[in-house]
Amino acid sequence: MKKDLLGIAELSSEEIYLILDTAEAMREIGQRPIKKVPTLRGKTVVNLFFEPSTRTRTSFEIAEKRLSADTLSIAVAASSVLKGETLVDTAMNIEAMSPDMIVVRHAASGACHLLSRICRSRIINAGDGMHEHPTQALLDAFTIREHKKRIDGLKVAIVGDLLHSRVLRSNVLLLTKLGAEVWVSGPRTLVPAGMERFGVRVSTSVEEAVADADVIMMLRIQQERMQGAFIPSLREYFTVFGMTAERVARAKPDVIIMHPGPMNRGVEIASEVADGPYSVILEQVANGVAVRMAVLYLLAGGQEGG
Amino acid sequence: MKRLLKGGRVVDPANGRDGVFDVLIDGDRIVRVGRDLPVEADVMVVEVPSGLVVCPGLIDMHVHLREPGQEHKETIATGTAAAVAGGFTAVACMPNTHPVNDNAGVTEYILKKAAEANLARVYPIGAVSRGQDGEQLADIAELRQSGCVALSDDGRPVATALLMRRALEYAGMFKMPVIEHCEDPSLKAGGVAHEGYHASTLGLHGIPGEAESIMALRDISLAELTGGCVHIAHMSARQTLDAVRYGKARGARVTCEVTPHHLVLTDEMLVSPIPYDTNVKMNPPLRASEDRDAMLAGLADGSVDVIATDHAPHHYDEKHVEFDRAPFGITGLETAVSLCLDRLVHAGVISLARLIELLSVNPAKILGVAGGSLAAGAPADLTILAPDLAVTVSVARMRSKAKNTPFDGWQLRGGVAATIVGGRVVYEGVGSLLQFLPPAL
Amino acid sequence: MDADRIARTLTRIAHEILERNAAPGDVHDLALVGIRTRGVPIAKRLAQLLRDIRGGDEVPTGTLDITLYRDDLMRHAVGPQPVVRKTEIPFSIDDKRILLVDDVLYTGRTIRAALDALIDFGRPKAIQLVVLVDRGHRELPIKADYVGKNLPTSPSQSVQVHLVEVDGRDEVEIVG
Numbered sequence: 061m062k063k064d065l066l067g068i069a070e071l072s073s074e075e076i077y078l079i080l081d082t083a084e085a086m087r088e089i090g091q092r093p094i095k096k097v098p099t100l101r102g103k104t105v106v107n108l109f110f111e112p113s114t115r116t117r118t119s120f121e122i123a124e125k126r127l128s129a130d131t132l133s134i135a136v137a138a139s140s141v142l143k144g145e146t147l148v149d150t151a152m153n154i155e156a157m158s159p160d161m162i163v164v165r166h167a168a169s170g171a172c173h174l175l176s177r178i179c180r181s182r183i184i185n186a187g188d189g190m191h192e193h194p195t196q197a198l199l200d201a202f203t204i205r206e207h208k209k210r211i212d213g214l215k216v217a218i219v220g221d222l223l224h225s226r227v228l229r230s231n232v233l234l235l236t237k238l239g240a241e242v243w244v245s246g247p248r249t250l251v252p253a254g255m256e257r258f259g260v261r262v263s264t265s266v267e268e269a270v271a272d273a274d275v276i277m278m279l280r281i282q283q284e285r286m287q288g289a290f291i292p293s294l295r296e297y298f299t300v301f302g303m304t305a306e307r308v309a310r311a312k313p314d315v316i317i318m319h320p321g322p323m324n325r326g327v328e329i330a331s332e333v334a335d336g337p338y339s340v341i342l343e344q345v346a347n348g349v350a351v352r353m354a355v356l357y358l359l360a361g362g363q364e365g366g
Numbered sequence: 367m368k369r370l371l372k373g374g375r376v377v378d379p380a381n382g383r384d385g386v387f388d389v390l391i392d393g394d395r396i397v398r399v400g401r402d403l404p405v406e407a408d409v410m411v412v413e414v415p416s417g418l419v420v421c422p423g424l425i426d427m428h429v430h431l432r433e434p435g436q437e438h439k440e441t442i443a444t445g446t447a448a449a450v451a452g453g454f455t456a457v458a459c460m461p462n463t464h465p466v467n468d469n470a471g472v473t474e475y476i477l478k479k480a481a482e483a484n485l486a487r488v489y490p491i492g493a494v495s496r497g498q499d500g501e502q503l504a505d506i507a508e509l510r511q512s513g514c515v516a517l518s519d520d521g522r523p524v525a526t527a528l529l530m531r532r533a534l535e536y537a538g539m540f541k542m543p544v545i546e547h548c549e550d551p552s553l554k555a556g557g558v559a560h561e562g563y564h565a566s567t568l569g570l571h572g573i574p575g576e577a578e579s580i581m582a583l584r585d586i587s588l589a590e591l592t593g594g595c596v597h598i599a600h601m602s603a604r605q606t607l608d609a610v611r612y613g614k615a616r617g618a619r620v621t622c623e624v625t626p627h628h629l630v631l632t633d634e635m636l637v638s639p640i641p642y643d644t645n646v647k648m649n650p651p652l653r654a655s656e657d658r659d660a661m662l663a664g665l666a667d668g669s670v671d672v673i674a675t676d677h678a679p680h681h682y683d684e685k686h687v688e689f690d691r692a693p694f695g696i697t698g699l700e701t702a703v704s705l706c707l708d709r710l711v712h713a714g715v716i717s718l719a720r721l722i723e724l725l726s727v728n729p730a731k732i733l734g735v736a737g738g739s740l741a742a743g744a745p746a747d748l749t750i751l752a753p754d755l756a757v758t759v760s761v762a763r764m765r766s767k768a769k770n771t772p773f774d775g776w777q778l779r780g781g782v783a784a785t786i787v788g789g790r791v792v793y794e795g796v797g798s799l800l801q802f803l804p805p806a807l
Numbered sequence: 808m809d810a811d812r813i814a815r816t817l818t819r820i821a822h823e824i825l826e827r828n829a830a831p832g833d834v835h836d837l838a839l840v841g842i843r844t845r846g847v848p849i850a851k852r853l854a855q856l857l858r859d860i861r862g863g864d865e866v867p868t869g870t871l872d873i874t875l876y877r878d879d880l881m882r883h884a885v886g887p888q889p890v891v892r893k894t895e896i897p898f899s900i901d902d903k904r905i906l907l908v909d910d911v912l913y914t915g916r917t918i919r920a921a922l923d924a925l926i927d928f929g930r931p932k933a934i935q936l937v938v939l940v941d942r943g944h945r946e947l948p949i950k951a952d953y954v955g956k957n958l959p960t961s962p963s964q965s966v967q968v969h970l971v972e973v974d975g976r977d978e979v980e981i982v983g
Binding site for chain 2 (some may be wrong): 069147148166168169170171173174188189190191192226229252253254255257258284288
Binding site (some may be wrong): 078081082084085086088089092093096097098099100103129216354357358360361 | 872876880883887888890891892893894895923924927928929930
C-alpha cells in the first residue's frame with residue numbers, strides 16, 4: 061500500500077480487494093467482548109476535520125481506538141480559518157507533534173494532495189471538497205459484496221447531485237475499476253462535464269437508470285442547489301428523481317438501496333424506501349468502522365523509507 | 367556614441383527584411399539599416415555572431431507590475447528587470463493596482479518608478495471605469511494626457527454593455543483601444559478551471575469557453591456599433607477566436623492576443639505532473655487541446671494579432687494553498703521567448719518573422735507607440751535572439767520576485783542573447799555569444 | 808515425517824490429551840483453537856480423533872488469526888503489512904480448557920501473541936499448547952504441553968510442514 065490514501069484513483073483493484081478482505085477480518089473484532097487489538101498501540105492518529113462531520117469522524121475514532129491507537133480529533137472551527145491560519149500552517153503545526161497518521165476532511169478539492177506533499181505523516185482522505193471520499197466508496201463496496209458476493213457484472217445506479225458529490229466520484233472510480241456496470245442519473249444541470257469519460261452510462265431518466273439494477277445508491281441533494289439555479293425546487297426534484305417504492309420496483313427483486321448519509325427524507329429518498337426491506341443504509345454505517353480499521357492497519361506499516 | 371551591429375541576421379518584417387544586414391545606431395536612435403554599411407572612424411563595430419538574430423525590441427502589452435500597492439508580489443523595478451531578461455524592451459502594465467490606475471497621480475507614479483529602474487519602457491494602461499468598479503468612466507482624457515496608451519478593466523470585464531459602448535466611443539476620441547478581459551461573470555461563477563473532464567475528475571468548478579466568447583461577441587458588436595477599437599486580452603477558447611474572425615470579416619476594429627501558456631499547455635496540466643498545481647491556475651484557464659490547437663492555427667492564419675504574457679506575479683505564500691483559494695495567474699516575462707521559439711518557430715507552426723509581428727510589430731501598432739520596426743529614426747530598441755540556445759528554465763535565476771510558473775526545469779531551444787533599450791544594453795544573457803557589447807555611456 | 812508418521816503422531820497426541828484431562832468434568836470443558844494457518848487443520852483433525860476415541864459430541868473448535876497481535880508489526884521499514892484473516896471462535900472460552908494448536912513451535916513469539924489474543928476473548932480455565940513439531944531455539948519462556956516430534960535444528964534451517972488441507976500432501980521436511 062502507498063504512503064497515503066488520497067483517493068480511489070490511486071488504488072489498483074488488487075489493493076481495493078486487499079482492503080475489503082482485511083475489513084472482513086476487522087469486522088469480527090467488533091463482535092468480541094473486548095473490541096480491541098493491540099496493533100496500533102503507541103501510534104498517534106489525528107483526525108483533522110475542517111468540515112463538520114459526526115458520522116465519519118466517529119467512525120474513524122472508533123476504528124482507531126479498536127486498533128489501540130492514540131486518537132485526537134480536532135474540529136477546526138471556521139473562526140481559526142477566518143483568523144488567517146492557512147491549511148498549510150495548521151497541518152504543519154499538527155505535524156510538529158509527530159502524529160503517525162492524519163485523517164483529513166476539508167471543503168477544498170485537492171486539500172489532501174497538498175498536505176501529502178508537505179507532511180511526513182500518512183494522510184488519509186476523509187473527504188476533500190467535491191473530489192473524493194475513498195473510505196466511503198470502500199465501505200459501500202464492502203456492503204455490496206456482503207449482499208451480492210461480487211462487484212463485477214453488477215448494475216449499479218447512482219442517483220442525485222452528481223456534480224457536487226465526492227462520494228459519486230470515488231464510487232464511480234471504484235465500481236468501474238472492479239468491473240461493475242455503472243449508471244449515473246440526475247438533473248442535467250448537475251451532471252459533471254465529461255461524465256461519459258468516466259466509463260459510466262449517463263441518464264437523466266432515473267427510471268432508465270434503475271431498471272434491473274442490483275444496487276441503487278442515492279446521493280444527497282442540498283438546499284443550496286436552488287441558488288445557482290441548478291434545480292427549481294426540492295419538491296420538483298423529488299417528483300422527478302426521488303427514490304420512491306414505485307421506482308425501486310423497476311430494479312431487480314433483490315436490489316439493495318444505499319445512501320452515504322445524512323439523508324434528506326422526502327427529497328432524494330422516500331421514507332418508506334429508506335426504512336424498507338431493501339435498505340442497507342444502517343449496515344453501511346456499521347461496515348464503515350471495519351473498513352476504516354482495515355485502511356488504518358494497511359497504511360500504518362513500516363517507517364520512514366518504507 | 368555610434369555603434370554598428372555588423373553582419374547579423376536581421377528579421378524586421380515591418381520593413382520586409384529577413385537576411386544579413388548591418389544596423390547603425392547613434393545614441394538612442396537607429397540611423398540606418400542596410401547591407402555592408404561603410405564603417406566610419408568614430409563607429410564602434412560589433413560583429414554579430416552567426417546564429418543570433420537581430421530584431422525590433424519585443425513589446426509585452428499585457429503585464430501586471432503590481433506597483434503601487436502589491437509590492438510583495440512584484441515591483442516596477444523587478445518587473446522591468448524580468449522584462450528585459452525576457453527580451454522585452456517595453457511592457458504595457460495593467461491598472462488593477464492598489465490604488466487602481468484611474469488618475470494622473472498613479473500613472474505618473476508608475477512612469478516615475480519606471481524611469482528610476484531605467485530598464486524596459488513602461489506604457490501604463492489606464493482603467494476604463496473609476497476604481498475599475500464598472501459604474502462610471504474614469505477620467506480618460508487625463509489618463510491619456512499623463513501617459514496611458516490604452517484602457518482596461520482587466521481582472522474583470524467592463525461591467526455593462528452600455529459602459530463598454532461609452533468607453534469605446536469616448537476612448538476612440540483619443541485613439542485609445544479598450545483592452546477587454548472577456549468573461550461573463552454569471553457563467554464563470556465560482557469556476558477555477560476549464561469546464562471539462564479533467565476538472566471533473568478533480569472536483570473543481572469549471573468555466574466553459576463560452577463564458578469568454580459570449581463577452582467577446584458583445585464587445586465585437588459594440589466595436590462595430592461605435593467604430594471603436596477593442597482588443598481581446600488573453601484569448602483562450604476556440605469559440606472566442608471564431609468570434610474574432612467573424613468580427614474581422616465584418617470590418618469591426620477588433621484585435622486579439624494569446625499568452626504563450628495558452629499556446630503550449632492544456633487542462634491536462636491540472637492532473638499531471640502535479641495534481642492541483644496552483645502554478646497552472648490562471649484566468650482564463652488552460653483549456654482543452656482543441657482550444658490550444660485552434661489558437662495555434664490562429665497564429666498561423668493571421669487571425670491572432672499578438673502574443674502577450676499576462677505576466678501575473680504572486681507571492682509564494684499566496685499560491686501555496688488549496689487550489690480553490692489560490693489567486694489566478696502565472697508569470698510569463700522570462701519564459702515567453704524560449705517557449706515561443708521552441709514550441710512555435712522550431713516546431714514549424716510559424717516563422718520567426720511572424721513571431722516578431724506577434725511580439726513587436728503588432729503590439730506597437732495597437733498601442734500606438736514607437737517600436738516594432740528597425741527603420742531609420744526609430745528608437746534603438748532591439749532584441750538579440752539566440753534561437754538555438756539551449757535553455758533550462760530556472761525559477762531560481764529569474765529576476766522577477768515571483769516564482770509562480772509551471773515551466774521550472776523545462777528544457778527549451780531558444781533564448782535571449784541581449785536586450786537593448788534606447789541604444790543601451792540593459793540585459794545580456796549568461797552564456798550569450800554576444801559578450802563583447804560594451805554598455806552605453 | 809511422512810504422512811503415516813504424522814497420522815500416528817496425532818493419534819498418540821489425542822490419547823495423551825484424554826489421559827491428562829481425565830479428571831471428572833475436564834473433558835467436557837475442552838475446546839480446540841487452531842492458530843492460522845496450519846494449526847487449523849491440525850486442530851480439526853484432533854477434534855475428529857478425540858471424537859473417534861471418546862465418542863460423544865465433537866470438541867468445539869475455533870480458528871485464531873494472530874497477525875494483529877504480532878510483536879514485529881510496524882517494525883520493518885519496507886513491505887506491505889502481513890495479510891489479516893478472520894478469527895472465528897464461535898463459542899465462549901470462559902472456563903474452558905483451551906488446547907491451543909500450532910504446527911511448529913520455534914521462538915515462541917507466535918504463541919505469546921496467541922495467548923494475548925485469547926485473553927481478549929475471555930477467561931479460560933486453562934490453556935494447554937499442542938504442537939506437531941518443536942524445533943527448539945525458544946526466545947521466550949514458552950513450553951508445549953503436547954509435542955508430536957522434537958526436531959533439533961540450526962537457526963539457518965527451516966522446518967516446513969505440509970498438510971493435505973492446505974498443501975495437498977502430508978509431510979514435514981527440514982530445508983537448508
